[in-house]
Amino acid sequence: xxxxxxxxxxxxxxxxxxxxxxxxxxxxxxxxxxxxxxxxxxxxxxxxxxxxxxxxxxxxxxxxxxxxxxxxxxxxxxxxxxxxxxxxxxxxxxxxxxxxxxxxxxxxxxxxxxxxxxxxxxxxxxxxxxxxxxxxxxxxxxxxxxxxxxxxxxxxxxxxxxxxxxxxxxxxxxxxxxxxxxxxxxxxxxxxxxxxxxxxxxxxxxxxxxxxxxxxxxxxxxxxxxxxxxxxxxxxxxxxxxxxxxxxxxxxxxxxxxxxxxxxxxxxxxxxxxxxxxxxxxxxxxxxxxxxxxxxxxxxxxxxxxxxxxxxxxxxxxxxxxxxxxxxxxxxxxxxxxxxxxxxxxxxxxxxxxxxxxxxxxxxxxxxxxxxxxxxxxxxxxxxxxxxxxxxxxxxxxxxxxxxxxxxxxxxxxx
Amino acid sequence: xxxxxxxxxxxxxxxxxxxxxxxxxxxxxxxxxxxxxxxxxxxxxxxxxxxxxxxxxxxxxxxxxxxxxxxxxxxxxxxxxxxxxxxxxxxxxxxxxxxxxxxxxxxxxxxxxxxxxxxxxxxxxxxxxxxxxxxxxxxxxxxxxxxxxxxxxxxxxxxxxxxxxxxxxxxxxxxxxxxxxxxxxxxxxxxxxxxxxxxxxxxxxxxxxxxxxxxxxxxxxxxxxxxxxxxxxxxxxxxxxxxxxxxxxxxxxxxxxxxxxxxxxxxxxxxxxxxxxxxxxxxxxxxxxxxxxxxxxxxxxxxxxxxxxxxxxxxxxxxxxxxxxxxxxxxxxxxxxxxxxxxxxxxxxxxxxxxxxxxxxxxxxxxxxxxxxxxxxxxxxxxxxxxxxxxxxxxxxxxxxxxxxxxxxxxxxxx
Numbered sequence: 001x002x003x004x005x006x007x008x009x010x011x012x013x014x015x016x017x018x019x020x021x022x023x024x025x026x027x028x029x030x031x032x033x034x035x036x037x038x039x040x041x042x043x044x045x046x047x048x049x050x051x052x053x054x055x056x057x058x059x060x061x062x063x064x065x066x067x068x069x070x071x072x073x074x075x076x077x078x079x080x081x082x083x084x085x086x087x088x089x090x091x092x093x094x095x096x097x098x099x100x101x102x103x104x105x106x107x108x109x110x111x112x113x114x115x116x117x118x119x120x121x122x123x124x125x126x127x128x129x130x131x132x133x134x135x136x137x138x139x140x141x142x143x144x145x146x147x148x149x150x151x152x153x154x155x156x157x158x159x160x161x162x163x164x165x166x167x168x169x170x171x172x173x174x175x176x177x178x179x180x181x182x183x184x185x186x187x188x189x190x191x192x193x194x195x196x197x198x199x200x201x202x203x204x205x206x207x208x209x210x211x212x213x214x215x216x217x218x219x220x221x222x223x224x225x226x227x228x229x230x231x232x233x234x235x236x237x238x239x240x241x242x243x244x245x246x247x248x249x250x251x252x253x254x255x256x257x258x259x260x261x262x263x264x265x266x267x268x269x270x271x272x273x274x275x276x277x278x279x280x281x282x283x284x285x286x287x288x289x290x291x292x293x294x295x296x297x298x299x300x301x302x303x304x305x306x307x308x309x310x311x312x313x314x315x316x317x318x319x320x321x322x323x324x325x326x327x328x329x330x331x332x333x334x335x336x337x338x339x340x341x342x343x344x345x346x347x348x349x350x351x352x353x354x355x356x357x358x359x360x361x362x363x364x365x366x367x368x369x370x371x372x373x374x375x376x377x378x379x380x381x382x383x384x385x386x387x388x389x390x391x392x393x394x395x396x397x398x399x400x401x402x403x404x405x406x407x408x409x410x411x412x413x414x415x
Numbered sequence: 416x417x418x419x420x421x422x423x424x425x426x427x428x429x430x431x432x433x434x435x436x437x438x439x440x441x442x443x444x445x446x447x448x449x450x451x452x453x454x455x456x457x458x459x460x461x462x463x464x465x466x467x468x469x470x471x472x473x474x475x476x477x478x479x480x481x482x483x484x485x486x487x488x489x490x491x492x493x494x495x496x497x498x499x500x501x502x503x504x505x506x507x508x509x510x511x512x513x514x515x516x517x518x519x520x521x522x523x524x525x526x527x528x529x530x531x532x533x534x535x536x537x538x539x540x541x542x543x544x545x546x547x548x549x550x551x552x553x554x555x556x557x558x559x560x561x562x563x564x565x566x567x568x569x570x571x572x573x574x575x576x577x578x579x580x581x582x583x584x585x586x587x588x589x590x591x592x593x594x595x596x597x598x599x600x601x602x603x604x605x606x607x608x609x610x611x612x613x614x615x616x617x618x619x620x621x622x623x624x625x626x627x628x629x630x631x632x633x634x635x636x637x638x639x640x641x642x643x644x645x646x647x648x649x650x651x652x653x654x655x656x657x658x659x660x661x662x663x664x665x666x667x668x669x670x671x672x673x674x675x676x677x678x679x680x681x682x683x684x685x686x687x688x689x690x691x692x693x694x695x696x697x698x699x700x701x702x703x704x705x706x707x708x709x710x711x712x713x714x715x716x717x718x719x720x721x722x723x724x725x726x727x728x729x730x731x732x733x734x735x736x737x738x739x740x741x742x743x744x745x746x747x748x749x750x751x752x753x754x755x756x757x758x759x760x761x762x763x764x765x766x767x768x769x770x771x772x773x774x775x776x777x778x779x780x781x782x783x784x785x786x787x788x789x790x791x792x793x794x795x796x797x798x799x800x801x802x803x804x805x806x807x808x809x810x811x812x813x814x815x816x817x818x819x820x821x822x823x824x825x826x827x828x829x830x
Contacts, residue, residue, distance in 0.1 A: 194644025211643060215689060225794055227678040227701045228626060228770030229609025232668050234794070239679055243661035250655050253647050263642040264654055265689045267682070274630060274680045274699045284689045286642045355643030379640055379649070 002405055004112050008394035011104040015393065018044065018084075018100065019092045028384025029092055033085035033127040034062065034163070039170035041084050042124070048103055049122060052110045057181050058174025061152055062126035062167050063139045065181045068106055070119040072412060076184030076367075078116070078404055080105060081123030083139075083359065087131045091386025093393075097374070098189045099124050101397035108401060116405065117412030121183045125359045126172075132157045133166075140359035142178045144366055149178050185334060185368040185407060188360040189400045191388050192352075195379030202350035203395050204342040205373025206335060210354045210361040211261075211288040212295050212327035218245065218306065221316045224271055224279030239269055239278035241309045241317070248305030249285055252298050260289045261355060262298055290327045290353045328361045331368035334407060338372055341402030347395055356381075372399050417820050419527050423809035426519040430808065433459065433499075433515065434507045443799025444507055448500035448542040449477065449578070454585035456499050457539070463518055464537060467525045472596050473589025476567055477541035477582050478554045480596045483521055485534040487827060491599030491782075493531070493819055495520060496538030498554075498774060502546045506801025508808075512789070513604045514539050516812035523816060531820065532827030536598045540774045541587075547572045548581075555774035557593045559781055564593050600749060600783040600822060603775040604815045606803050607767075610794030617765035618810050619757040620788025621750060625769040625776040626676075626703040627710050627742035633660065633721065636731045639686055639694030654684055654693035656724045656732070663720035664700055667713050675704045676770060677713055705742045705768045742768075743776045746783035749822060753787055756817030762810055771796075787814050 021041045022031030031037040042064060046056055049066035057065045067077060082098025102122045109116070125143075130136025133155040141147040153164035167173040197205050222236035246264045253262035263286045270280040287298040303319065310317040342349045354361075354371060363369045374396035377387040388396075436456045437446030446452040457479060461471055464481035472480045482492060497513025517537045524531070540558075545551025548570040556562040568579035582588040612620050637651030661679045668677035678701045685695035702713040718734065725732040757764045769776075769786060778784045789811035792802040803811075 192644060193641050194646070195640070195649050196644075196646060199649065213643065225610070226608050226771060226796055227676060227680055228628065228703050228772075229607060229611075229796075230676065230770070230794055231609070231611060231673060232665070232676060233673075234610050234614065237665070237678070239661055239682060240665050243658035246654055246658035247662070250647070250652070258646060258648075261642060261645065261647060263652070263690075263692055265642055265691050265693060266687050267654060267684050267693075268687070269682050272681050272683070275678075275701055276680050277678055278680060278682075286690055288643050355645070356641060357643075379645055381641055381644075 002114065004108050004114060004401060006104050006108045006394060006397045006401055008390060010107065011100065011393060011397050012390045014100050014103065015092060015096065018096065022086065024384060026384040029086045029090050030088050031084070031086045031090065032088060032132040033129060034132065034166035034170055034172070036170065038085055039172065042172060045084065045099070045124060049106070052106050054106065054122070057176050058172055059176040059181055060149055060174060060178045061139050061142045062172040062174065063143060064124040066122040068120045070116045072117050075118035075412065076182055077119040077121035078408055079121040079123050079183040079186040080400060080404055082188050082190055083125045083128035085127060085129050087129050087382045089382065089384060091381065091383055093191045093386055093388045094193065094381055095128055095190070097191060097388065097393055097396065101189045101393070101400050104397045105401045105404065116408045118184065118408050120404065128359055133163045137357055137359050137362055140362040144362040145179060146362055183367060186360060186363045187334065187370060187372065187400060187403055188358060189372045189374070189396045190358060191376045191381065191386070192373040193356050193376055193381035196352060197350055197373060197375035198377060198379070200350055201348060203347040203374070203392060204349045204399055205352045206338050206342065206349050207330060207371035207373055208335065208351055208353050209290060209330045210328040210357060211290050212292055213323065213325045214287045214295055214299055215322040216285040216302065217320045217322055218283050218285060219318045220281045222279050222313065225277045227275045227277055230277060235277055236314045237277050238281040238315055241313045241315045242267060242281040242283055244309045245283065245305055249302060252301035256289065256294050256297065259353065260294060260298060262287045288355060292327060325357070328364050330364055330370040334368050334370035337403040337406040338370055338399065340406050341399045344402055345395060345398055347399065372396055372403065417529065419523050419529060419816060421519050421523045421809065421812045421816055423805060425522065426515060426808060426812050427805045429515050429518065430507060430511065433511065437501065439799060441799040444501045444505050445503050446499070446501045446505065447503060447547040448544065449547065449581035449585055449587070451585065453500055454587065457587060460499065460514070460539060464521070467521050469521065469537070472591050473587055474591040474596060475564055475589060475593045476554050476557045477587040477589065478558060479539040481537040483535040485531045487532050490533035490827065491597055492534040492536035493823055494536040494538050494598040494601040495815060495819055497603050497605055498540045498543035500542060500544050502544050502797045504797065504799060506796065506798055508606045508801055508803045509608065509796055510543055512606060512803065512808055512811065516604045516808070516815050519812050520816045520819065531823045533599065533823050535819065543774055548578045552772055552774050552777055555777040559777040560594060561777055598782060601775060601778045602749065602785060602787065602815060602818055603773060604787045604789070604811045605773060606791045606796065607788040608771050608791055608796035611767060612765055612788060612790040613792060613794070615765055616763060618762040618789070618807060619764045619814055620767045621753050621757065621764050622745060622786035622788055623750065623766055623768050624705055624745045625743040625772060626705050627707055628738065628740045629702045629710055629714055630737040631700040631717065632735045632737055633698050633700060634733045635696045637694050637728065640692045642690045642692055645692060650692055651729045652692050653696040653730055656728045656730045657682060657696040657698055659724045660698065660720055664717060667716035671704065671709050671712065674768065675709060675713060677702045703770060707742060740772070743779050745779055745785040749783050749785035752818040752821040753785055753814060755821050756814045759817055760810060760813055762814065787811055787818065
């Protein structure tokens with residue numbers, strides 16, 4: 001590895017500078033994908049990478065790729081980046097840190113006149129958040145061939161504006177066909193969005209992959225009736241059934257500790273009146289684990305619980321699968337480069353599996369990929385109070401630089 | 416007892432006739448208190464009782480009292496009646512049956528030229544439902560001195576119209592001070608609004624009193640967090656706590672079978688998103704039982720469960736008392752008259768305690784009072800599908816007549 005050191009202050013200043021684009025009074029950022037704020041931060045990024053002599057390519061879904069040449073033009077670029085869009089009530093770090101740390105890596109190399117073997121490719125993926133256009137991770141999904149470009153173009157926001165029209169409106173529909181900009185590996189630095197690193201005093205999360213996820217919608221139907229005049233044995237209380245499902249979903253995850261997580265996040269009661277026994281409940285279930293076999297077990301536990309609850313309480317139940325994504329395992333070589341980079345910096349590490357989805361999960365199906373996590377204070381994310389300290393951001397950017405250089409040095413053909 | 420028989424067909428025709436006032440397309444009635452529909456049904460009632468030679472008095476809160484003289488003007492009248500207002504999505508029987516059966520009793524006596532010892536007093540109470548102006552049972556509450564007349568007048572509906580202005584608008588602010596129209600006992604016929612009579616094949620519910628009721632609002636506060644990246648042991652899941660409270664509330668009622676009922680009817684989750692662990696839940700608890708000591712035990716069980724749940728899940732909990740009404744025991748003599756009347760008719764009876772509140776519960780604090788219940792198909796009420804068969808309505812009206820005559824004959828001074 002080199003002895004190059006990123007400029008922590010410059011990175012923090014850059015985070016602060018771009019946080020002004022879409023800044024909210026509570027310290028967060030509202031920078032929805034393809035909004036005017038998104039255009040402004042994209043224009044800013046374009047200026048920065050062009051100032052470093054990079055060549056910017058924008059593809060048909062607005063993904064931005066800034067190429068810094070390497071010594072060997074036959075090698076595929078190593079990509080590094082994340083996304084600059086935010087949730088409507090987003091924070092200053094989610095996605096943004098990954099792009100600005102990649103910029104800091106390029107600036108550091110530029111300042112030192114350091115040329116890598118393979119070219120480097122800074123990436124800003126379009127619409128990672130999915131907050132304006134569903135689904136999330138749309139730009140990387142089209143890049144990876146998971147979604148068709150036409151289908152993506154037709155996605156609409158709540159005002160009826162299509163994704164394609166929004167691209168045109170901000171001038172970021174590029175000439176390059178989606179998926180046509182090649183790279184041979186990708187490293188994505190991101191905040192953890194969870195509490196583990198902080199709780200365990202680890203500075204760097206060495207990410208092994210992304211959990212598989214299964215989402216369900218459940219409806220429970222009983223009989224609305226008067227709370228005062230309906231004896232307990234004659235009730236068909238849908239909320240009591242829902243309560244038992246909430247408990248069963250939690251217990252299923254506990255039974256597959258420590259990696260399983262399972263949650264009822266949304267629950268709606270009808271008619272939802274003080275003095276009416278609930279006749280109807282709608283709820284969602286979110287099951288996650290790094291292994292498909294365990295996801296199967298969690299799903300079986302959910303289905304068993306639903307059967308038990310409906311029979312026991314004379315309810316009818318309906319379960320619908322809303323989404324299933326398979327677990328993703330990141331590339332061992334990329335992971336090894338991250339681990340060596342963290343060791344070089346003397347950072348305590350924690351091997352972990354991402355609970356949230358990321359662009360890297362799509363890209364991992366195409367080329368060797370991994371992620372680097374840094375702590376999120378109190379695990380907060382998608383929240384103006386989202387916080388990662390300057391020193392933590394700097395550690396992440398340094399590990400990103402060193403991991404990329406490590407990977408580059410090991411994957412260049414022997415001279 | 417007499418051998419007078421009410422006219423079942425006339426009663427049913429009258430139910431059908433008045434159901435047209437405020438009729439909804441789905442077979443129900445929308446006749447909110449002091450609305451124009453309420454004025455029309457009041458005008459109709461006035462015409463009917465005046466046709467029978469009764470004297471109508473309207474008091475300051477719109478309660479209507481139709482006096483049919485008895486043989487002995489020194490005796491206080493025996494009141495019989497209920498209410499003609501409905502819920503916005505009300506049925507054809509709740510309240511209405513009690514007033515129209517009382518009218519049928521007067522018509523039957525009139526047809527036979529039968530004169531009771533005490534005068535009879537048909538009553539139509541204002542705003543039993545509380546659907547337009549809170550609280551429910553406002554007219555009888557002012558009559559009984561539970562609410563001040565000024566306070567009642569100032570109650571506002573959702574459009575900002577005061578109860579007093581609404582009385583004036585339909586011309587039913589009477590000259591008689593509230594509480595000034597005396598009576599010595601009251602019998603109220605009502606639908607059960609529950610499933611017990613139908614389930615047990617009983618035609619007549621001999622009502623012993625009204626359950627006491629305690630209402631609570633509970634908030635549970637945890638920490639909203641990402642469902643994917645927050646390990647199970649680090650969660651503070653407010654919905655899991657709420658689920659345990661729902662189960663504990665149900666279990667508390669089961670532990671005091673068969674008379675206790677306990678329900679969480681309203682539950683709201685925040686932020687209520689598929690992939691966010693719920694950080695906040697608001698819910699209501701409704702506890703009912705005929706005895707204060709058992710209500711104390713139910714409340715203690717609720718408070719214990721809240722402590723257990725908040726400690727176990729690292730939540731904070733807040734419990735607020737919204738309403739407490741003491742159990743009401745009806746008058747043994749009135750109850751005995753109902754029982755004899757039902758026996759005379761050969762009706763299977765069921766002693767029961769009302770789970771819902773009624774005007775009779777307010778009146779019972781002043782004078783000997785009881786109620787007669789008839790079956791509600793499937794226990795439905797406050798619902799256009801609310802249904803009681805013509806023969807069941809007739810049985811109730813006949814028992815009302817016979818109970819009033821029985822009570823009258825036993826309470827007149829020896830000739």
